[in-house]
Amino acid sequence: MADFRSSEIINKPVHEVFDYMIKMENVPELMPFVVNVEKQTEGEIGKGTRFIETRMVRGKKSVQILKLLILNKTEPIPPAAMQMD
Numbered sequence: 001m002a003d004f005r006s007s008e009i010i011n012k013p014v015h016e017v018f019d020y021m022i023k024m025e026n027v028p029e030l031m032p033f034v035v036n037v038e039k040q041t042e043g044e045i046g047k048g049t050r051f052i053e054t055r056m057v058r059g060k061k062s063v064q065i066l067k068l069l070i071l072n073k074t075e076p077i078p079p080a081a082m083q084m085d
Helices: 014-021 024-030
Strands: 034-039 050-057 060-071 080-084
Touching: 014 024, 024 034, 024 050
Parallel strands: none
Antiparallel strands: 034 050, 050 060, 060 080
């Protein structure tokens, strides 16, 4: 499994940043190789929510199913964790 990290200084309240980042449809703005993310489960985003992510890898589309494992708005580390199925 790949592990990657990124950091950015954002001058906004933590809850605003978290609410923006947990909406996976915003990922293509932050990660240019991700071309699309679609939520597959109904209801609010929470533990167990699944997404289909499409990214470009070496010029070809790669599709992964992502599952949200952790969603914790009160603890800064880790606020969320995803698993690829």
